[in-house]
Amino acid sequence: xxxxxxxxxxxxxxxxxxxxxxxxxxxxxxxxxxxxxxxxxxxxxxxxxxxxxxxxxxxxxxxxxxxxxxxxxxxxxxxxxxxxxxxxxxxxxxxxxxxxxxxxxxxxxxxxxx
Amino acid sequence: xxxxxxxxxxxxxxxxxxxxxxxxxxxxxxxxxxxxxxxxxxxxxxxxxxxxxxxxxxxxxxxxxxxxxxxxxxxxxxxxxxxxxxxxxxxxxxxxxxxxxxxxxxxxxxx
Numbered sequence: 705x706x707x708x709x710x711x712x713x714x715x716x717x718x719x720x721x722x723x724x725x726x727x728x729x730x731x732x733x734x735x736x737x738x739x740x741x742x743x744x745x746x747x748x749x750x751x752x753x754x755x756x757x758x759x760x761x762x763x764x765x766x767x768x769x770x771x772x773x774x775x776x777x778x779x780x781x782x783x784x785x786x787x788x789x790x791x792x793x794x795x796x797x798x799x800x801x802x803x804x805x806x807x808x809x810x811x812x813x814x815x816x817x818x
Numbered sequence: 819x820x821x822x823x824x825x826x827x828x829x830x831x832x833x834x835x836x837x838x839x840x841x842x843x844x845x846x847x848x849x850x851x852x853x854x855x856x857x858x859x860x861x862x863x864x865x866x867x868x869x870x871x872x873x874x875x876x877x878x879x880x881x882x883x884x885x886x887x888x889x890x891x892x893x894x895x896x897x898x899x900x901x902x903x904x905x906x907x908x909x910x911x912x913x914x915x916x917x918x919x920x921x922x923x924x925x926x927x928x929x
Contacts, residue, residue: 739919746905747862747919763918794861803850803909804869809861 706731710795710810718818723782725813727795735798735805736778738762738770740791741812747794753778754800785817822906827924830896838891838923840906845886850909853880853891854919855902862905862919865891901927 708729717723727736738750749762751770759770767789769781782789793813798805823841830836842851853865866873866880868889873880879892893900905922 744921746921749918796861803848804867805909806864806867807854807862809863812861 708795708797708808708810710793710813712813713811714814714816716816716818717785719785719787721785723785723815723817725780725782725793725795725815727778727780727810728776729795729797729808729810730776731797731799731808732775733797733799733808734775735800735807736772737796737798737807738768738778738780739794739796740764740789741794742791750780750793751778782815785815787817789815790817791815822908822920824904824906824920824923826921827926829926829928830893831928832898833895836893836896836900836925838893838904838906838925839888840890841888842906842908843887845908846910848910851880851882851886851889852907852909853878854905854907855900856905856922857899857902865904867909896925896927898927898929901925 711726734755737752739747741747748764750768751762753759753772756772795810796807798807850867850869852867854862855865856862866875866878868880868882881890903922903924905919
């Protein structure tokens with residue numbers, strides 16, 4: 705069955721370190737997304753991609769970067785981790801369908817920055 | 819994308835219908851109304867979406883007001899597994915720049 709996976713599921717790191725969170729989908733979806741979820745804020749969009757070599761900034765992109773070298777993967781990199789980036793991160797994917805696309809979400813990565 | 823407003827929390831008895839409201843008074847003609855839900859410690863899960871007409875699927879029904887400024891997600895018989903946070907979002911075909919899930923409605927199902 706097609707799926708979307710995230711790794712690691714839990715990560716503890718120190719302030720200033722570079723961290724990369726992996727997202728892999730086997731749906732062959734063109735669209736991929738990264739969200740963060742914090743108490744009191746719901747889910748907020750960090751970056752998204754419409755296809756290979758395409759990346760776009762979302763609502764809260766500062767301090768994060770992504771690259772899309774193939775259809776299946778959209779890794780999220782924190783260049784210099786900050787305590788404010790402690791959060792739960794969700795990856796999602798969808799097939800383009802105008803405004804009617806259904807997003808499939810991964811299980812999430814809980815990141816703690818000390 | 820336009821903003822949605824939902825109650826913070828609702829309660830329902832098990833096996834009774836649940837009506838979860840969402841207001842979106844600034845909706846544009848090309849905004850789709852989507853509902854997702856998030857079970858504890860899991861990623862969000864798609865429930866249903868619609869544009870103008872009411873929609874039904876195996877999980878729920880979506881009733882859209884005639885002026886499209888509000889919608890209601892209907893769970894026909896709530897089960898304990900339906901206890902989750904329900905998000906109503908608007909998706910425009912123009913892009914994802916301002917998509918936000920907000921804080922949703924936390925549904926508690928009472929046995």
